[in-house]
Amino acid sequence: MEQKRKRLFILLFGVLLILLAVYFGIQARNKSEEKKKEAKAEAETIYVTDIEDLKEIKYNVGNGDFNLKKEGGTWYAAKDKDFPLAQSYPKQMAETFSKLKAKRALEGGDSLEDYGLKDPVYTVVLTDKQGKETTLYYGNVTGDDYYITVDNTGKVYTVNNTSISDLQNKLEDMAQLDTYPNIGSGNLKKEVITQNGSSTTYDSKNDDDSKNIAAVAGGLGAVKLGAAADYSVADKDLSKFGLDETARITVEATYTKDKKDEVLTLYIGSADGKGNRYVMMNDSRIVYLISEDICNNILY
Structure with missing residues (x-):
């Protein structure tokens, strides 16, 4: 009887090991497939810009001219360096525009005027640490996207309209206000x-x-x-x-x-x-x- 129990235990243990091996094998395969999908998606992604270290962002999206600069890792408003600029705003802008994703690149012979890019609605000028400028021109709206072109390349892309959402704040909306303490009769x-x-x-x-x-x-x-x-x-x-x-x-x-x-x-x-x-x-x-x-x- 004792021998039968031992053999049964060994058999069950062997089955458990096999099941674990199968489980981890499936997990490894799924991770591998996921990495392949991510790599394929990244390879197929079209980037309008590829700026390594953004130092200045100038733009006008209907709220006036803005000029934000970075110095020593800190962003500030060029017109008023002492303005308490909340860093989250320019950091998000830099993240968006350093590698701006396009939904698609347009092919064909349509002119810039057809996309509203001869007289752009919005202009965004990006300057890297070497002083090189990249200018983005926003044209007409198409669904949830904008037509956009870069510098004088003549290439036209579509980008999501959320790409300019962070640029639509007024300067006072981007102020970092002071932290006021909790005070009451108890303290x-x-x-x-x-x-x-x-x-x-x-x-x-x-x-x-x-x-x-x-x-x-x-x-x-x-x-x-x-x-x-x-x-x-x-x-x-x-x-x-x-x-x-x-x-x-x-x-x-x-x-x-x-x-x-x-x-x-x-x-x-x-x-x-x-x-x-x-x-x-x-x-x-x-x-x-x-x-x-x-x-x-x-x-x-």
């Missing part, structure tokens, strides 16, 4: 308001300030950074917003984050006449628009 420890050389302090350690702390915490917690009046204000222009040192109100809020004390500094300026006040935070150069009601609560 606000102290607020110091300084104006015209005098200061008012609300301290959570002072029982008499409990109502005041709750009020200013409500104001601080309601701040949402969004609309801005200036994204890279110069010192000489601070007075236009009532944010120069002689006119602004300084608010220093001490709060806890991850059991550590942090300090938020807000500079509150004049009103814009539309129900908002101009506000800056910490060492940022962005002038935000915050509602007067919220500002009044902060300055309770």
